[in-house]
Amino acid sequence: MSIIEPRVLKGFRDFLPEQEILRSALIEKLTDAFKRCGFVPIDTPVLEYEEILLGKGGGETEKQVYRFTDHGGRAVAMRFDLTVPFARFMALHAHELYLPFKRYHIAKVWRGENTQRGRYREFMQCDFDMVGSDTAASDFEIVYTIYTALSNLAIPAFTINLNHRGIFNRFLASQGILDRSVEILRTVDKLEKIGRDATHEQLAELTNPALADKLLAFIELKGDNLTILSGMTQLAGGEADDTKRIRAILDLAQASGFEQSLRLNPSITRGLDYYTGVVFETFINAMPEIGSICSGGRYNDLASLYTKQHIPGVGASVGLDRLIAALEALEVKVPVSGYCQALILNLDDTLLTDYVCCAKSLRDAGIACEVYPETKKIQLQFTYAEKKAIPFAIIRGETEHEKNIWVLKNLDTRNSVDYTSLEALVQAFAQTNMQRNS
RNA sequence: GUGGAUGUAGCUCAGCGGUAGAGUCCCAGAAUGUGGAUCUGGUCGUCGCGGGUUCGAACCCCGUCAUCCACCCCA
Known part of the structure; x- marks a missing residue:
């Protein structure tokens, strides 16, 4: 009798006890932080109707989603993040809940993209969102929870990068290039990766050399957070709700004593187009190349695909597997105990x-x-x-x-x-x- | 999805056309007799998988799978 070769799919992994103990320890610490910040847990199915996850169809995500037809002929898809299922969840259960609603959700998600270190096809996301409130307090709560959760993990120094899409969009509008915002945002997002010259070149292609200079001047503002904020305010055409929102968040961070971990960074924009307000990306200072280990932002229309009810929200997600890959690369030993003594x-x-x-x-x-x-x-x-x-x-x-x-x-x-x-x-x-x- | 690199014993790797190697680990034994040293002996490999070229392939060619890197995108 022939033997079937034991193997696992590309981008999927087994976890031996040593790894799984570490993972569960980290999850426990994250859970502890979420609970301390007042979040409650939920869960949703792995499979959803394809139309729920794909919505109106978005180029990149559509290519990455695992889809198939189930035995009953339904077009189904595996969740590729926890935010979209959460939007569906809110549309379905809003009447059974209360607002504002703060939930955390730690679960695996699947994306059929090419693999790399810290990038897998099956990976764990640790989402936490607050919906039902569009205030500086709720934005700040998410930033503070990022800080609390990552601090609780005792990982190396990290920096939460903060920005507001509204400010940047006002700036683009003042230059008459708001229509190209998506492409410009994507290019700007790569500044720290590809360097100033390459960014300038790409921006010049999208607009023209003079505008590229102006764009770079905006995203390369230097100084402490308040200096950067005043520079952004000026370039965007003055104070508005967006700049006031950022200022309020910075003030709250200062009052809470973690302003040194928070950086206002005009080049952080996030590729996902559903973000409408603040956005964040978090990097381990010693390993920026692994990418953001915790990203998110404000989305004021997410559930609108599934309900007429207006539910604003803000949230973020810790990429646990990417975080672990970074810890391994940095040879950080996370102490774990509680198993056989x-x-x-x-x-x-x-x-x-x-x-x-x-x-x-x-x-x-x-x-x-x-x-x-x-x-x-x-x-x-x-x-x-x-x-x-x-x-x-x-x-x-x-x-x-x-x-x-x-x-x-x-x-x-x-x-x-x-x-x-x-x-x-x-x-x-x-x-x-x-x-x-x- | 595109381009590139890699894939040899459990682990780290050498070999790069002519009978599969080293270190480590593991197993058995000696001594210890509640283990990290030492000594003796030993097991383990479809050379990722499949096909082709050749008298002969781990080594050359093609395909495939997986990992890593860049792009893309993102946790």
Whole structure:
């Protein structure tokens, strides 16, 4: 009988325990941050009707979406982000909910695009949005949640880049080139990647050399955030709601003490065309080339595809897999704990009752542990513990049984401590464990 | 989707037309007798997959799959 070659699809991955433990630890920390900021969880189906996800049809996304006909002949598609399903969700359930509504949604999404490091066909997004409020307070809440969530992950220094599409569009309008805003936005977005000269060249092609100079002057404004803001205000033709909104967000960030992580950046525009107000992109300072690890913005008409009700919203999404790829590239070790804490060595068949009782006592005390299931050579049992990153071994062989002691061995330092009773062992272990976790 | 690079033992890689290699890991054994040193022996490869050229291919050619890089787009 022939064997089927085991393999996974391009851009799809298996996760071994070491990776999955890291992923779940990061998800836990993100969830914790979202909850602290007042967001509640929801979930939606992986599959939606194709028309729901594709809407009026958007060139690029349409090419990337996984689509097929189900067994009932329905045209269906796999979600490629969590925002569009959320818009459908709001249109369907607005009457059962309340506004403003703040939700987080951590789930896999699928895009059939070409792969690269940190770019996969199946990946996890961690979305958080607030809908039903178009205020500086709600914009700020998302920025603050980005800051809280990423800070909670203890990742290297990051910068949240902030911009407002309205200001840029006013500037384009004043130059009479608002009709080409989409192309100009896409080009401007590449400034930090392709450099000043190439950007100028492309902008000149879209407009003319003189306008390209002006565009570059706008997106290359330098200085602290307030200086940049005043420069943008001037070039856009004066104060308006958009500049006031940015100023309010900057003030709130300052009051909250994280203005050093927030940068007003006129070259950040976001390719997605549904953004209507503030936009954000977040980069790890030491690894900008991996791309944005958390992006989002304000979209005031998103649910309009599915309802006549006007539901403004603002939100962002952490790209967990891209973030992990960056952490790997930077060789950042994220400490994780909470998995098996102790291996009870199996040294003597006749002592199995002792081992099982020990495991029960530890488990009752909330300590994760396991009994090695075979009386194999002790070296093998140690090797097993090491591979599984189990920090402690509990040793009780013939000698220890005669002396009626339990030995707790720290597998890292290789020091052993004797205990005269199981209770003493469990108690000591619990204390050690608390110290490790604190 | 377009262009380029890569794909050899579990891992890191060498070999680049003539009988598959090294280090590491793993397994068994010696000594330790609650393991990081040392010694002895050993297992493991459809050379990504399929086809072609050749007396003969891991090595050349074509296709295909996957990974990485650039473009595109984006988390």
